[in-house]
Amino acid sequence: MLDERDRKILGLLQANAEQPVNDIAAAVALSPSACSRRIARLKDEGFILRTTTELDRRKMGLPTTVFVIVRTGSHAADWLDKFHSAVSAVPEIVEVHRLTGNFDYILKIVLPDVEHYDVVYKQLVSRIELFDMSAYISMETVKAAQGLPTNYA
Template structure:
C-alpha cells in the first residue's frame, strides 16, 4: 500500500527522474537514506517500471505524428503473433493499442515528414495482411504527458 509520501515521490520522479535523492528527501521531509530506501522499494514492488530520458523529437528530426487505424479480418493466434512481430520491428511505430468497436488497432507513428509514411506503410503490409489502414496526420499536439496520476494505487 502506498502512502502520501510514496505518491509524492512517484509524482516528483515522473516530473524529473534526474532529481537527486537529497532534493527528493528535502521535498518529502525525509532523510536521504529513507528516501533512497523508498525509491528502491518502489522499484522492487514494480511501481517504477524503468527510468528513461525523453528525447526532443524535433531536435532529432521526428516532428511528424501520424495515427493509423487498422482493421483486420483475421484474429487467429498466428496472425496476432505476426502482427505483434511486424509492429515491434518498426521503430517509428511507438505505440499500438488494440481497440473495441469497428477498428481493431490504432498505431502512433513518429516520422521526419508525412512523405515517409509510405515507407512505413510498405514495410508493414509486406509483413502482415490487413483489411484496411487509414492514416490521420496530427496537426497539433494539444496534450502529451508521460506522467500518470499516482493516487489510484
C-alpha cells in the first residue's frame, strides 16, 4: 500500500528519473537511505516497471504523428496473432490500442514526414488484410503527459 511519500516519489521519478536520490529525499522529507529503500521497494512491488530515456522526436527526424483508425473483417485468433505480429514489425507504429465502438484499433505512427505514411501503409497491408484504414494527421500536440496520476494507487 502506498502512502503520500511513495506517491510523491513516483511523481518526481516520472518527471525526471535521473535526479539524485538526495534531491528526491529532500523533497519528501526523508533521509537519502530511507528514500533509496522506498524506491527499491516500489521497484520490487512492480510500481516502477523500468527506467527509459525519452528522445527528442524532431532531432530523431520523426516530427510527424499520424493516427490510423482500423476496422477489421475478422476477429479470429489466428488473425489477431497476425495483426499483433504485423504492427510489431513496423517500428514507426509506436502505440496500438483496441477500441470499443465502431472501430477496432487506433494506431499511433511517428514519421519523418506525411509522405512516409505511404511506406508504413504498404508495410502494414502487405502483412495483414484489413477491412478499412483511415489516417488522421496530428496538427498539434495539445497535451502529452509524461507520467501517470499517482493518487489512485
